[in-house]
């Protein structure tokens with residue numbers, strides 16, 4: 001690996017052929033280093049991983065460095081920019097629009113074009129397909145098109161002239177999926193089909209990780225793009241998510257409910273052996289349910305033998321899959337939902353069978369709560385190694401650029417996803433002025449297992465109150481887990497915080513997205529009055545997915561290190577990496593500190609933001625852990641003792 005610490009680098013001149021793409025009059029600290037490093041990496045067909053805090057201007061930086069190569073190369077290179085959310089995709093399209101405009105205003109002719117994509121189920125107007133799961137949406141759409149029963153698709157054929165004009169209009173522009181939906185609605189065209197038709201005219205495609213990570217979607221997607229992986233420059237935004245997305249994609253699960261539905265399908269088709277199989281499987285799952293508390297490792301070979309004691313494997317699973325496909329066709333012919341449990345259960349056991357001798361998987365039975373709140377059981381195939389999905393992809397692309405604000409130590413990331421030795425690792429400076437952040441760590445306090453008692457929670461509540469009173473306007477409090485939140489709650493945190501005069505907002509485990517959105521809007525509006533307090537959990541949606549610049553959050557208090565429960569799957573992951581410190585860091589320490597870093601970063605989103613970060617757990621700064629904290633506040637943490645008023649004094653001094 002080639003590690004570059006930007007503190008040791010001097011500002012370098014950006015070559016003029018690259019600089020013309022940068023749409024602002026001047027670059028921020030570190031942007032020049034990033035642009036030159038990316039440009040160099042791409043020219044040498046190498047991978048590059050960059051740690052850059054939020055507010056750095058990473059999107060415009062990476063686009064400015066990559067686009068000149070697209071123009072200069074004879075290889076018809078494409079950029080595939082992977083994001084997690086629609087908001088992030090919109091941001092990429094907005095920055096690309098700025099660059100295209102800037103080039104045209106500067107007198108350069110350019111035919112650069114880009115588009116952001118969403119899945120079929122959110123780029124479809126047909127009421128029967130909308131909001132279906134991806135596989136059902138695909139089946140329904142194919143059938144509707146075969147039967148010419150989707151007017152949005154037939155309109156494309158009826159109006160070839162209008163379609164051509166639309167495709168020409170979209171080319172050489174940066175088009176967001178929401179804009180395409182709007183245009184297509186006006187024309188009565190299918191947005192999904194139009195996006196497919198325009199894809200091979202675009203240089204930059206912005207989409208979700210799944211489009212390339214899923215081996216099933218990947219081939220089809222590349223075919224629509226009329227390209228191959230060796231012509232793809234891959235950009236992964238918020239790359240710290242990539243390992244988890246990859247392992248989730250390679251994992252699978254079978255719920256008790258799915259087996260009950262399998263039996264119903266088999267009964268309606270009158271296939272007694274499948275009904276017998278389903279009932280035997282339910283009995284096995286019931287037996288497991290009686291033995292487990294939360295999660296229990298099981299032998300994949302023994303379980304397979306037990307479940308299939310009267311059936312031949314893999315022939316029986318193949319048969320289930322075939323029966324499921326027939327069921328899907330039958331349902332479609334009757335205009336019904338084609339979802340098949342014969343198909344999904346058959347696919348699950350084929351997966352189990354194919355993976356049961358692989359060391360990269362962990363097999364378990366676990367309990368879960370149904371929507372109705374009842375306790376149920378499921379079988380799980382848990383992927384332990386993101387390399388299985390990522391290595392075949394990363395070894396074939398022309399080059400890849402990985403960006404994140406919470407990816408340090410970088411070499412852990414490059415190692416876990418299997419990037420080659422030649423990969424460049426770059427750590428960029430924080431754009432935030434040091435004096436804008438006060439980071440404090442309290443000695444003598446922890447949410448460590450044995451310390452979770454009323455005395456500890458009361459101490460936490462006292463510190464939270466002190467900080468909330470001293471921080472002006474809005475404050476976020478993020479706990480290590482719902483268990484800690486519950487402990488604080490039982491020990492009276494609500495009344496204590498309400499007595500500060502600020503309005504309290506409590507994140508609930510089962511809140512719907514809409515309820516949460518409404519709550520966040522109200523919390524944000526509290527800046528008009530005395531301020532609000534948002535009480536949530538590290539790793540929760542408000543600690544990771546929301547931005548709170550300016551007074552929307554002037555401080556983040558992190559109560560405890562958000563380590564995951566040491567479940568059997570975490571232990572399996574540690575063992576998979578050799579049971580060493582490295583395994584513990586990958587499986588246990590890094591994810592915990594990433595959650596804490598994400599929560600701590602909520603109030604600092606732009607270079608003008610000021611905020612206090614209060615780390616309420618002495619373990620945050622222990623020598624083994626400190627390296628996992630984000631560099632932008634790690635270097636300036638002040639240690640405070642348990643003296644009364646010390647926290648208040650430090651915060652008041654900062655806000656003076």
Ligand code: SF4
Nearest residue numbers: 124126141150153190
């Ligand atoms: S053709 Fe388009 S609008 Fe029609 S069902 Fe398929 S995705 Fe939906």
